[in-house]
Amino acid sequence: MFDVEKIRRDFPILDREVNGRPLVYLDSGATAQKPECVLRCVDEVYRTLNANIHRGVHFMAEQATERYEQARETVRAFIGASAREEVIFTAGATASLNTVAYAWGERFLHEGDNIVVSEMEHHSNLVPWQIVAERKGATLRMLPFDDEGRLMTECLDTLIDSRTRMVAVTQASNTLGTRPDLKPVIERAHAAGALVTVDGCQGVVHGGVDVSALGCDFYAFSGHKLYGPTGIGVLYGRRELLEAMPPFLCGGDMVDRVSFASTTYAPLPLKFEAGTANFVGAIGLGEAVKYVQSLDAVEIEAYERSLTDYATETLGAIDGLRIYGTTEGKSPILSFNVEGVHHYDMGMILDKLGVAVRTGHHCAEPVMDHYGVTGMCRASLAMYNTREEIDALCEGVRRAVRMLR
16 A cells, blocks of 8 residues: 655655745656655765766776666666667756757758647747747647647647658646547557657656557656656657767767768767766666656556545635646646636745745746636645645645735
């Protein structure tokens, strides 16, 4: 049986107070807190193994390289990639998605082509596609969602055609919590000869992924949302696609041979890992993955589902409060507004009560435009949250309403 109190003991920051009150951290969709094992791992590497990887022949360099590549193998197995060469370490999901948009787009996107992007995307899976489309003379097409937050996959037949080269879609919306059924998206795209890039930042945490079974062509996620360090992310790409793409960044470690006449590139995955790697972050991410794998995924999913249902019920009982995104089986994200209360004011009052939520447009302004709002409050839950913390959130919202309305 899932023991949330045991889980909470693994996260030391949850014991702290904010503004004289116990911390209620409901912002894990922005960044998750780190378990003790990850904190110890990062500290240990810096204290005992801090040496640049791949090119050194001394003991610490070789040991750091081994740990870095072990982390890659850990991630490969975790996401179901076929080979270690398909796992690229990046600075984060933003860097991963930009790598695909720029490197793939430079080689394979042409004037008159089109890219289909869902309306619920984080800016990181929209803006890079806008830029590459403008640069190459391609067009962008929007796959809409309805007011419940359901991705309208029935529109695919009118959006995807013989000139569609890429479909970009999220595994789980960072604002609405929607977990679209990606199977028809991928099948329809592939039937037209198009590729699919999936933003897995929220999905890899809540429900996980098997990229081979999913059948996507590219998959991106960040370490810091998966209980790992900041500044590290992953790009999965099918090997034949990565091999056909030119490098995105150039410098040390990504080259084979350099002369003034020409340069040849290192084999995968180093071809896309230019410069000094964030090896400490990668090793820390590997430790975070092992921590998650030590827990029962089915129990976590069930617990987070029950917590989301409870939060939906209790928040929904507050007069004038609207939750955006109400699809069945959504990830544990609740974005909301209260009639007559500005989302920033709500967030500031909650902070005074020790409750941490996110306010603003959540890097998803097209979602805000869809609902005709400038921003929302967002409570994003994790496996270490409790019903008592949901109660604290709801009491804080009620207090804010009494003060502001």
